[in-house]
Amino acid sequence: MLAPPSAPMLLTRNLLYTGITRAKKLLIVIGNEKVVNYMIQNVDSKKRNTGLEFKIKQLKG
Numbered sequence: 001m002l003a004p005p006s007a008p009m010l011l012t013r014n015l016l017y018t019g020i021t022r023a024k025k026l027l028i029v030i031g032n033e034k035v036v037n038y039m040i041q042n043v044d045s046k047k048r049n050t051g052l053e054f055k056i057k058q059l060k061g
Contacts, residue, residue, distance in 0.1 A: 003031030003039065011039045 001019040016039040
């Protein structure tokens with residue numbers, strides 16, 4: 001998993017958790033230790049407007 005320095009809103013614990021849980025056999029985190037530590041501490045999550053609810057309702061008819 002690549003963890004480059006970027007916008008704080010992208011460096012969240014949720015993103016790191018997703019990378020860890022999707023790894024099947026091995027996870028290698030490539031990045032600055034400060035960035036990874038920031039991700040661990042950053043529990044801020046924003047509401048995501050994906051439109052998923054609308055798409056699911058459209059499938060149901």
